[in-house]
Amino acid sequence: MGKLTAVGVSKAKAGRHADGSGLYLLVKPTGGRSWLLRVQVAGQRRDIGLGTVDVSARKPSVPGQNDPLDHVPILERRLLSLAEAREKAAILRRIAKSGRDPVAERDKDRRSSRTFKDAAEAYKSSMAGTWSKQHADAFINSLTEHVFPQIGARAVDQIDAAAMRDALSPIWTTIPVMAGKLRQRIASVLNYSNSEGWRTTEAPLRALSFMLGDRPAGGNYPAMPFDEVPAFVATLREDTETMGKMALRFLIFTAARSGEVRKTTWAHIDLPGKLWNRPAVLMKGRKAKAHSVTLNDHAVAVLERVAVLSGDDPDELVFPSTKGKPLSDMTISKIMRDKGLPYVPHGFRSSFRDWAAERMPAIPDPVAEAALAHVVPDKVIAAYKRTTFLELRRDLLDGWGEFLSMPNNVVRLAEVG
Secondary structure: OOOOOHHHHHHOOOEEEEEEOOEEEEEOOOOOEEEEEEEEEOOEEEEEEEEEEOOOOOOOOOOOOOOOOOOOOHHHOOEEOHHHHHHHHHHHHHHHHOOOOHHHHHHHHHHHOOEHHHHHHHHHHHOEOOEOHHHHHHHHHHHHHHOHHHHOOOEHHHOOHHHHHHHHHHHHOOOHHHHHHHHHHHHHHHHHHHHOOOOOOOOOHHHHHHHHOOOOHHHOOOOOOHHHHHHHHHHHHHOOOOHHHHHHHHHHHHOOOHHHHHHOEHHHEEOOOOEEEEOHHHOOOOOOOOEEEEOOHHHHHHHHHHHHHHOOOOOOEOOEOOOOOEOOHHHHHHHHHHOOOOOOHHHHHHHHHHHHHHHOOOOOHHHHHHHOOOOOOHHHHHOOOHHHHHHHHHHHHHHHHHHHHOHHHHHHHHHHO
């Protein structure tokens, strides 16, 4: 039986107070209380910190009632009552007598309960006040979409270079810009975990660099040649109808970014005016501005079909997942991978731009740039009346829609292929 009592622990004065069998209560002059175990390890004396004293008078759990600490392994608990400190000390003494390192065993148990997803959430929380909400959301959303499905449930101390490679390789060459960001974000989570004692090493970036190889120069997105796009659109129209395929068709007809399509709501759609009025929050970049996209007849047809299938409540997403959340970027990208294509959805913006340059030379370049929501100097827009600028963009996207849907284009490409 130990010498200390629960009441004695709470009233002990500054100093070191022995409980017996190497367990001590340490009380600082400030009143802070902690537990320490003195034990022999391989013939040498070791002082091991067990945790902080729990003086809350927490009652033992009652059978049939859930105690939130019941599921936490005793070696992982950092706030300990006298009884818990004795239990933890007894386990570590047995480990030391068996010839193993009690500190390593204690920390191993602590590390193994953290998954990569848990660590990522903890790292995000630790950066509160440093990151903007937009950056924090982008950080966790990118991991949720591309990384958690691969390694989110894996213990953070088991994430090695091969695990990082497996998470990044699906997008390393197809979405190089995002892959580069994710490489750094995974590394940040692992380095944070190392600092917290959840893993013994930092991120294995050097080994990873040998496994992944170089990304495409310039970080450009692989784009389908514009004269192949009509045939691809035809296959989408003939395929089994899914929300992902309709979103991809809408993306192609509007030359929009995937995130803009996936996150738009019916409140942004003006079907009678054939406009997609995208708020600044939906656009790319910190200085993004609201932007209206003209809708050609084929984009409108997609929207009308979606409205029949899932409704057009202004507060609802236009292209929801089965859970009512935004479709993932991976859902849309997978459509192209399943067809064995080396291109990505974002590349259709380049396809559109090349088509505009070669097939619509009468339309000024700034109009094509504006259609893509690229920044166009105000003085350029001022050179045209604003109504004319919108009409020119409508002419351009109407022409794109017709090009993609002309049977002659599809037949000609089928013959060439």
